[in-house]
Amino acid sequence: MVTASQINSSAAVNGEPIPQPIHSPEAVNLLNYVRAHARREFARPLEHLDPSERWRALALAVRDRMMDQLVHTGERYTAAKGKFLAYLSMEFLVGRSLSNNLRNMGLFEAAKEVFAGLNFDLAESLELEPDAALGNGGLGRLAACFLDSLATLDMPGYGYGINYEYGMFRQEVVDGAQREKPENWLTFGSPWLIQRPSERVHVPVYGHIEHGVDQAGGYNPMWLGWKVLVGVPYDLPIVGYGGKSVNYLRLYSARSANELDMEFFNSGDYLRAVESEIVSETVTKVLYPSDAVPQGRELRLIQEYFLVACAIRDIVRRFLLHQTSFETLPDHLAVQLNDTHPALAVAELMRYLVDEAGLVWEAAWDVVTKVFGYTNHTLMPEALEKWPVPLLEKVLPRHLQIIYEINRRFLEHVATVCPGDPARLARMSLIEEANPKWVRMANLAIVGSHSVNGVAQLHSRLVATQLVPDFAQLWPEKFNNKTNGVTPRRWLLDSNPGLASLLTRSVGPGWVTDMGLVRGIEPLADDAGFREEFRRVKRANKERLATLIRNKLRLTVDPTALFDAQVKRIHEYKRQLLNLLNVIHLYLMLVEDGKELPAPRVVIFAGKAAPGYWVAKQIIRLIHAVAREVNRDPRTRGFLKVVFLPDYRVSLAETIIPAADLSEQISTAGTEASGTSCMKFAFNGALTIGTMDGANIEIRRDVGDDNIFVFGLRTEEIEDLRRRGAYHPFDYYQHQPVARRVLDAIKNDRFPVGQPGAFRWVFDSLTSEDRYFHLADLEDYTTTQLRVATAYCDREEWARKAILNVARTSEFSSDRTIRQYADEIWNLRSIPPQEG
Amino acid sequence: METVGGVTVVELLGDSLDATNADGISEQLTHLAARHPKLIVDLGRLVFLDSSGCGVLVTAQKRCREAGGDLRICQPTGRVKTVIDIARLGRVMGIYPSCEQAIASFNP
Numbered sequence: 001m002v003t004a005s006q007i008n009s010s011a012a013v014n015g016e017p018i019p020q021p022i023h024s025p026e027a028v029n030l031l032n033y034v035r036a037h038a039r040r041e042f043a044r045p046l047e048h049l050d051p052s053e054r055w056r057a058l059a060l061a062v063r064d065r066m067m068d069q070l071v072h073t074g075e076r077y078t079a080a081k082g083k084f085l086a087y088l089s090m091e092f093l094v095g096r097s098l099s100n101n102l103r104n105m106g107l108f109e110a111a112k113e114v115f116a117g118l119n120f121d122l123a124e125s126l127e128l129e130p131d132a133a134l135g136n137g138g139l140g141r142l143a144a145c146f147l148d149s150l151a152t153l154d155m156p157g158y159g160y161g162i163n164y165e166y167g168m169f170r171q172e173v174v175d176g177a178q179r180e181k182p183e184n185w186l187t188f189g190s191p192w193l194i195q196r197p198s199e200r201v202h203v204p205v206y207g208h209i210e211h212g213v214d215q216a217g218g219y220n221p222m223w224l225g226w227k228v229l230v231g232v233p234y235d236l237p238i239v240g241y242g243g244k245s246v247n248y249l250r251l252y253s254a255r256s257a258n259e260l261d262m263e264f265f266n267s268g269d270y271l272r273a274v275e276s277e278i279v280s281e282t283v284t285k286v287l288y289p290s291d292a293v294p295q296g297r298e299l300r301l302i303q304e305y306f307l308v309a310c311a312i313r314d315i316v317r318r319f320l321l322h323q324t325s326f327e328t329l330p331d332h333l334a335v336q337l338n339d340t341h342p343a344l345a346v347a348e349l350m351r352y353l354v355d356e357a358g359l360v361w362e363a364a365w366d367v368v369t370k371v372f373g374y375t376n377h378t379l380m381p382e383a384l385e386k387w388p389v390p391l392l393e394k395v396l397p398r399h400l401q402i403i404y405e406i407n408r409r410f411l412e413h414v415a416t417v418c419p420g421d422p423a424r425l426a427r428m429s430l431i432e433e434a435n436p437k438w439v440r441m442a443n444l445a446i447v448g449s450h451s452v453n454g455v456a457q458l459h460s461r462l463v464a465t466q467l468v469p470d471f472a473q474l475w476p477e478k479f480n481n482k483t484n485g486v487t488p489r490r491w492l493l494d495s496n497p498g499l500a501s502l503l504t505r506s507v508g509p510g511w512v513t514d515m516g517l518v519r520g521i522e523p524l525a526d527d528a529g530f531r532e533e534f535r536r537v538k539r540a541n542k543e544r545l546a547t548l549i550r551n552k553l554r555l556t557v558d559p560t561a562l563f564d565a566q567v568k569r570i571h572e573y574k575r576q577l578l579n580l581l582n583v584i585h586l587y588l589m590l591v592e593d594g595k596e597l598p599a600p601r602v603v604i605f606a607g608k609a610a611p612g613y614w615v616a617k618q619i620i621r622l623i624h625a626v627a628r629e630v631n632r633d634p635r636t637r638g639f640l641k642v643v644f645l646p647d648y649r650v651s652l653a654e655t656i657i658p659a660a661d662l663s664e665q666i667s668t669a670g671t672e673a674s675g676t677s678c679m680k681f682a683f684n685g686a687l688t689i690g691t692m693d694g695a696n697i698e699i700r701r702d703v704g705d706d707n708i709f710v711f712g713l714r715t716e717e718i719e720d721l722r723r724r725g726a727y728h729p730f731d732y733y734q735h736q737p738v739a740r741r742v743l744d745a746i747k748n749d750r751f752p753v754g755q756p757g758a759f760r761w762v763f764d765s766l767t768s769e770d771r772y773f774h775l776a777d778l779e780d781y782t783t784t785q786l787r788v789a790t791a792y793c794d795r796e797e798w799a800r801k802a803i804l805n806v807a808r809t810s811e812f813s814s815d816r817t818i819r820q821y822a823d824e825i826w827n828l829r830s831i832p833p834q835e836g
Numbered sequence: 837m838e839t840v841g842g843v844t845v846v847e848l849l850g851d852s853l854d855a856t857n858a859d860g861i862s863e864q865l866t867h868l869a870a871r872h873p874k875l876i877v878d879l880g881r882l883v884f885l886d887s888s889g890c891g892v893l894v895t896a897q898k899r900c901r902e903a904g905g906d907l908r909i910c911q912p913t914g915r916v917k918t919v920i921d922i923a924r925l926g927r928v929m930g931i932y933p934s935c936e937q938a939i940a941s942f943n944p
Contacts (some may be wrong), residue, residue, distance in 0.1 A: 017859055024879075137869070202915065202918070202919075204887065204922055207887055210891075210894065212894075212928050213928070214927035215927065215928065215929075215930075220927040220928055221924065222894065222923050222924045222925065222927075222928070223887070223922060223923055223924065224887045224888075224890050224891050224894070224923055225887050225888070225891065226886075226887045226922075228886055355921060355922065355924050356918070356921035356922065618873055
């Protein structure tokens with residue numbers, strides 16, 4: 001490696017001088033790479049690039065360094081002959097990569113030095129990278145955290161996904177209403193994606209089955225008449241912390257098999273000639289912006305099959321590089337299905353093994369069931385994916401045949417184990433007998449997998465006891481729990497450098513890959529000096545967020561106020577409405593009762609509503625209506641501000657979460673499988689106010705009752721009320737003053753939007769069905785919020801609790817989660833580089 | 837096209853057998869099958885085969901069998917072999933790595 005003294009002594013490199021403030025060898029080396037890319041990519045000296053070009057030049061320089069490691073990592077894994085993991089997900093919410101890659105490669109300080117030496121603003125350039133938003137929310141972000149942990153743990157794990165041209169839509173808010181704008185993250189290309197055209201795969205779709213007879217006289221179905229999609233892979237390198245292992249996320253783009261239909265083109269019908277090209281490329285054009293995709297959407301089905309077919313074809317290709325016998329596939333490969341979206345992989349691998357590799361059915365099924373694991377992410381039966389049989393017959397006729405055969409054999413087995421129970425057979429069948437019939441993808445995933453896990457202890461218990469109890473009774477050994485986790489690299493080190501630095505000074509740098517070391521700050525919670533530093537860090541983060549709010553919304557907020565954040569997808573079960581009811585309650589206390597609040601509060605909302613989800617969009621509208629009244633009413637005397645930050649995405653979360661004092665995790669008990677924002681907030685020293693739902697239960701277990709604010713009905717209580725039909729929300733409206741006052745305010749257009757009765761639906765909905773028990777929890781919630789505000793008045797004690805939250809939530813690192821998956825499901829081991 | 841020992845070998849000259857030329861080739865093969873029911877189709881030059889092309893081969897085989905013969909294929913390469921596997925064509929017709937082996941299969 002070139003040393004600074006060598007370079008400086010020459011006074012110039014390639015004719016360009018080294019600015020004097022750049023002196024460390026690492027920075028000088030990085031500068032050379034960046035300068036080279038400035039010339040090659042933009043044909044200009046680095047000093048003449050604009051900020052958006054600078055980040056690209058820097059990104060390409062970092063990528064250069066990653067490429068060597070990518071190759072070495074692959075060679076190391078191959079030489080070790082270990083198992084590899086294919087993680088299949090329709091969503092990977094990666095976010096921005098440059099800052100994260102700089103830190104993981106140990107180049108962040110060098111980049112700072114380079115930019116400072118050139119009088120460039122590194123932060124400004126980092127802000128210009130578009131988010132790779134190939135996902136909707138928690139499920140996609142979990143997948144991205146998992147890839148980071150796999151690489152950091154030196155485990156051969158690869159993501160397989162779709163290279164959506166248009167990821168999650170950009171949210172604009174006009175007059176309080178959400179507007180969806182297309183977000184093409186690839187408009188200017190991505191410096192990270194490595195195209196692999198030689199490893200493209202061909203994916204057949206549509207067609208029909210010709211029923212024939214094979215040479216031995218047996219039934220031979222021939223799948224003919226299909227169209228071909230071409231899947232072109234693009235690899236996004238995933239660098240583990242320390243830069244030693246670089247895995248990748250393989251994203252497939254769909255292309256037409258024939259670039260141009262030559263006959264049509266020659267005949268002069270150009271539009272028709274490119275028609276097939278347009279249709280093919282539609283497959284990977286758009287991410288469905290909802291995790292509740294309307295059943296029966298053909299394009300979505302094709303997207304799911306496209307992912308699965310590309311992944312299986314690629315996995316088989318890798319396997320055949322070094323192995324020949326498919327019976328040994330489970331020794332070399334584990335495949336994890338992230339939710340049911342890639343569940344067709346079960347049928348696709350069967351199809352491949354039986355139709356192309358020539359295995360007999362039983363041998364193929366033995367392989368398949370040893371390869372797959374399935375992760376469930378929901379407790380709502382209506383959210384379990386299913387596809388109409390006629391649609392599957394149209395798009396994937398051979399797979400439908402295979403699914404029928406899987407089902408036939410499966411039900412035969414169930415009938416043997418549980419004879420005389422046709423209702424059980426009907427419940428467990430992969431085919432729902434209705435008009436039309438449906439294929440139940442969760443059942444397919446469970447039947448085809450050796451492991452079925454939920455994502456938090458309560459969730460996993462409920463999956464086995466309530467969601468699919470028949471399967472859990474049949475195969476108890478399959479069912480297990482793997483509580484979710486988040487990567488401390490992105491969600492602490494990168495997004496909260498102030499706190500990261502404090503932790504490093506306190507317990508050493510090892511915590512970044514061993515979060516358990518953070519427990520070492522627990523005694524420091526009683527140290528006034530440490531608390532002071534901790535509060536200083538939090539204050540700086542809050543000022544940063546306040547600046548963002550001022551710039552985005554032209555609203556001034558007090559950084560000493562309680563920053564109360566609920567940032568997640570907008571959904572009724574997450575109960576942004578409940579939060580808003582409390583806001584209205586506080587507002588009315590201030591302006592009608594003349595009371596003061598114990599502490600000033602800034603209530604921060606952010607999140608997107610699925611475009612077709614009317615109620616969610618109305619909630620956004622109501623938030624804005626309430627915010628407008630609250631923020632301009634001088635009678636609030638600065639005690640209350642309401643903020644809705646538009647276009648919630650990973651990069652925005654990285655600014656909001658480190659600044660939060662209070663984390664709202666207030667879903668109706670029994671609805672949130674896990675939640676992961678709760679973990680991110682806890683890592684960053686926010687206290688949780690939450691129901692006993694999802695991962696909140698485990699957070700409470702770890703941080704202690706004194707350091708979390710729990711409220712609300714428990715899952716069993718909710719179930720009991722539902723079962724007995726004993727929930728009458730109108731009674732709460734009638735007998736609880738808070739509920740009455742708040743709902744009347746909404747009903748009576750206290751928050752007008754120029755349309756009388758615009759929010760009448762809130763009153764009607766919450767006093768009639770109130771499916772998510774808002775009114776049942778409202779009194780407890782408002783009382784608990786009062787406790788929160790009172791607690792916040794004692795800033796020292798609040799800081800102590802916040803420190804304990806950081807110290808005691810190390811279990812929620814995705815490194816722990818991945819180790820558990822690796823040990824208990826995948827049989828995957830770390831393959832670190834040799835020392836020396 | 838050449839005939840060896842009562843077996844006719846037809847080499848597809850183009851590099852693709854797909855929806856754009858399936859009809860034309862099908863007509864030719866069907867016509868040939870009637871007069872030369874022991875037929876081998878040499879796929880050695882084929883780079884692209886789609887399911888329409890598979891259908892052509894299946895139809896031609898039916899005609900050969902109706903005429904008391906059979907259709908076999910030889911020398912499928914790379915991607916063409918994959919397509920044949922997807923369509924399970926290999927279960928219904930003999931596939932041979934070389935023309936000589938395909939010819940020999942008619943005269944065991």
